[in-house]
Structures are given as C-alpha cells and as structure tokens.
Amino acid sequence: MSSREAILAAAKQTAQSRGYAGINFRELAEEVGIKHASIYHHFPSKADLAVAVARRYWENAAANLSAMSERESDPAALLSAFPGTFRQSLENDNRLCLGSFMAAEYDDLPDAVKVEVQAFADVNVAWLAKTLADAKRCSPEKCEAKARAIFAATAGAQLMARSRADITLFDTLIDTYRTSGLLEP
Amino acid sequence: MSSREAILAAAKQTAQSRGYAGINFRELAEEVGIKHASIYHHFPSKADLAVAVARRYWENAAANLSAMSERESDPAALLSAFPGTFRQSLENDNRLCLGSFMAAEYDDLPDAVKVEVQAFADVNVAWLAKTLADAKRCSPEKCEAKARAIFAATAGAQLMARSRADITLFDTLIDTYRTSGLLEP
DNA sequence: GGCGACCTACCAAGTGGTAGGTAGAGTCGG
DNA sequence: CCGACTCTACCTACCACTTGGTAGGTCGCC
Numbered sequence: 001m002s003s004r005e006a007i008l009a010a011a012k013q014t015a016q017s018r019g020y021a022g023i024n025f026r027e028l029a030e031e032v033g034i035k036h037a038s039i040y041h042h043f044p045s046k047a048d049l050a051v052a053v054a055r056r057y058w059e060n061a062a063a064n065l066s067a068m069s070e071r072e073s074d075p076a077a078l079l080s081a082f083p084g085t086f087r088q089s090l091e092n093d094n095r096l097c098l099g100s101f102m103a104a105e106y107d108d109l110p111d112a113v114k115v116e117v118q119a120f121a122d123v124n125v126a127w128l129a130k131t132l133a134d135a136k137r138c139s140p141e142k143c144e145a146k147a148r149a150i151f152a153a154t155a156g157a158q159l160m161a162r163s164r165a166d167i168t169l170f171d172t173l174i175d176t177y178r179t180s181g182l183l184e185p
Numbered sequence: 186m187s188s189r190e191a192i193l194a195a196a197k198q199t200a201q202s203r204g205y206a207g208i209n210f211r212e213l214a215e216e217v218g219i220k221h222a223s224i225y226h227h228f229p230s231k232a233d234l235a236v237a238v239a240r241r242y243w244e245n246a247a248a249n250l251s252a253m254s255e256r257e258s259d260p261a262a263l264l265s266a267f268p269g270t271f272r273q274s275l276e277n278d279n280r281l282c283l284g285s286f287m288a289a290e291y292d293d294l295p296d297a298v299k300v301e302v303q304a305f306a307d308v309n310v311a312w313l314a315k316t317l318a319d320a321k322r323c324s325p326e327k328c329e330a331k332a333r334a335i336f337a338a339t340a341g342a343q344l345m346a347r348s349r350a351d352i353t354l355f356d357t358l359i360d361t362y363r364t365s366g367l368l369e370p
Numbered sequence: 371g372g373c374g375a376c377c378t379a380c381c382a383a384g385t386g387g388t389a390g391g392t393a394g395a396g397t398c399g400g
Numbered sequence: 401c402c403g404a405c406t407c408t409a410c411c412t413a414c415c416a417c418t419t420g421g422t423a424g425g426t427c428g429c430c
Binding site: 371372373374375376377378379380381382383384385386387388389390391392393394395396397398399400 | 401402403404405406407408409410411412413414415416417418419420421422423424425426427428429430
C-alpha cells in the first residue's frame with residue numbers, strides 16, 4: 001500500500017473514532033511509519049486530507065449500497081439490511097459514521113469537508129428513497145421523507161449504542177424501529 | 186448571577202455547540218468577564234467543570250419533564266410533546282443535546298463526565314417509558330424498548346437537522362416518525 | 371487577621387504548518 | 401556510457417499559537 005493510501009486509511013479510522021479534530025498529523029505519521037511533515041507532500045493541509053477521506057467515504061458507501069441492490073432485488077429485504085451498514089462501524093472498534101461527527105463538529109469543520117460528509121447522507125437517503133419507491137407503496141415525496149427518517153433514526157441508534165459501547169443496544173433499537181413500522185415500506 | 190453560575194451557563198452553551206473539547210478556559214473566562222486562572226477558584230479542573238455542567242443538564246431535563254407531566258395528563262399528548270425538548274436546542278443557535286456529543290467524544294471524555302451525560306439519557310428514557318406505560322398499551326419491557334427507540338430516533342433527527350442547520354428538517358423527521366407509528370404508544 | 375474572589379505571570383505539552391535539505395531513481399544531451 | 405538535471409518521497413529543525421494547569425500575589429470585607 002502506498003503512503004498516500006496508508007495515510008487515507010489511518011485518517012479514516014481516526015476520523016470515525018475521534019472526529020476531524022482528533023486527526024493529528026504526528027500520530028497519523030507514526031501509524032504510517034513516516035514523519036509528520038511528509039504528510040504535507042501528499043496532502044497540502046489537514047482540511048484537504050479530511051476532504052479526501054470524506055469523499056472516499058461516501059464513494060465507498062455508494063458502491064456498497066449499489067452492490068447490495070445488485071445482489072438482492074427484494075426491496076423489503078434491502079431495507080431490512082440497511083442498518084447493517086451502520087452496524088459495521090460499531091463492530092469496527094465502536095466507531096461512528098462520519099455524518100454524525102459532522103453534526104457534532106459542525107461549527108469547526110471546513111466547508112469543503114462539510115460538503116463531502118453531506119454527500120454521504122445524500123447517497124444513503126437517495127438509495128433508501130429508491131428502494132422504498134421500488135416497493136411502490138408510497139409516493140415519491142413520501143419515499144423521500146421516509147428515507148430521511150430511516151437514515152436519521154439509524155444514525156441515532158448508532159449514536160446511542162456507541163455512547164454505551166453496546167452493540168446489542170443497536171440491534172434492539174433497530175428491532176423496535178422495525179416493530180413500529182419505521183423500516184417497512 | 187454569581188461567577189460560578191455564569192461559568193456554568195457559558196460552559197453549557199459551549200458544550201452544546203462544540204463539545205467537551207470545545208470548552209476553552211480562556212474563551213470561557215472572557216465571556217464571564219474574569220481571567221482564565223480564576224475559573225480554577227470555582228472548579229478544580231476542566232473535567233470537574235464538565236461534570237458540574239452535565240449534572241445540571243440532566244437535573245434540568247428531569248425537572249422539565251416532570252413539569253410537563255404535571256401540566257398535562259394525557260400520555261399521547263406528552264409523547265407528542267417530547268421531541269419539542271430536543272427542538273429547543275436547535276432553536277438555541279443550532280445547538281445539540283449533550284448526549285450526542287458524548288457519543289462523538291466517547292474516547293476522550295473523562296469517565297466522571299460520561300456518567301453524568303448517560304444520566305441524561307436515562308432520565309429521558311425513564312420518563313418516556315413511564316409515559317408509555319401510563320397509556321398502558323404495552324408491557325413494561327416493551328415500553329422500555331420503545332422509550333429507547335423514541336429517544337434514539339429523536340437524537341438522530343436532531344443530529345441530522347443540525348448538520349444541515351435546518352430546523353424544519355427536524356420537524357418533518359418527527360412528523361414522519363409519527364406517521365410511521367414510532368411516537369404512538 | 372483571615373478568607374473569598376480574583377489577578378499576573380509563568381510553564382509544559384501539543385499542534386498545524388513551513389523552510390530547506392537529501393537520497394535515489396529516472397531522463398537526456400553529448 | 402557518463403555526467404548534469406530533475407522529480408519524488410521523504411527527512412530534520414524550526415515557528416507560532418493554543419491550551420490545561422500552577423505559583424504566588426493583591427484587595428476588600430466580615
């Protein structure tokens with residue numbers, strides 16, 4: 001793996017556990033095995049690195065969701081599988097989705113980073129809206145609204161589970177959403 | 186207002202917009218009108234200040250919810266009014282609930298602060314569970330599970346609305362939860 | 371006189387970022 | 401084939417600034 005890739009990977013991990021402010025060039029460099037000034041050879045500034053991390057993050061999410069849709073055609077099954085994508089972050093050492101960090105760090109985040117992180121939410125909501133529409137039980141506007149609700153509720157479940165470091169809490173929250181009808185089309 | 190009170194109030198505001206890491210003694214002191222070293226006369230350390238802020242935060246939330254229950258006896262109306270308590274933070278300059286910051290700053294938060302912030306979630310969930318039980322349409326365990334789901338989903342809606350700085354998004358998310366049956370007993 | 375509330379002046383650690391240098395791999399004219 | 405050149409990918413050494421925290425002093429009030 002090239003240094004650039006290693007930096008991106010390490011920065012992503014840190015961003016998902018400590019946010020933008022938690023990214024520290026000296027620590028990052030140590031993980032990669034270079035000196036901190038060398039990072040500037042690959043990324044002109046911390047903000048630029050964060051933009052690259054966030055962009056790759058949503059691109060990866062979009063690819064994952066597409067792959068899910070290709071493997072499985074039943075909208076109900078897809079909807080049911082959606083929270084699993086958020087579960088993975090918790091499985092990965094109790095990490096959080098970047099979108100949630102943006103909400104927390106909203107005041108301090110460079111605008112360019114905000115744009116990329118919002119793209120992550122957009123990608124998820126668009127996929128959910130399309131999947132809901134495929135189940136064709138609601139109008140396009142209702143699908144969009146419901147998609148946002150599912151996204152927000154799932155993020156909230158991830159948030160609460162992380163703050164208790166308890167992944168089973170995430171599972172029971174999602175189950176309750178399902179029982180209440182939030183995850184159904 | 187005493188200096189101690191002023192410090193607590195200012196620290197609470199900052200904590201709700203920039204988190205624990207965002208609390209800065211020099212900035213805080215300036216807002217209060219004293220020098221930063223003087224804060225140590227009232228609070229022995231940053232962690233102690235944060236504990237005091239978080240404790241007052243959940244005590245205040247508990248008092249608010251109690252007052253709501255006293256003014257209104259209909260459980261359905263109370264449930265419907267619950268998200269309003271989260272809406273207030275957004276109204277107050279797009280601020281966030283302290284519980285959400287805890288999830289984001291989980292790795293760096295002193296344990297004593299975590300305990301107090303978790304108490305906030307506990308207070309909310311307990312109130313929701315009791316209100317759901319009063320509507321007596323579900324068993325105690327189901328009430329508890331549903332209470333957690335309502336809390337998590339509401340926090341998620343607040344999170345998403347903040348990251349778009351759009352309070353109407355919060356309102357439509359809550360509406361969608363309602364339509365889906367999440368906010369009903 | 372002692373105590374509460376506050377101050378000035380400092381320290382040490384951490385952090386983003388810059389200046390300027392170097393080793394090695396390729397490139398190219400003669 | 402060779403020396404000069406250039407480019408990449410790093411390095412050491414530094415700076416400016418922020419931040420939590422400490423030492424020790426001042427001042428007014430009971």
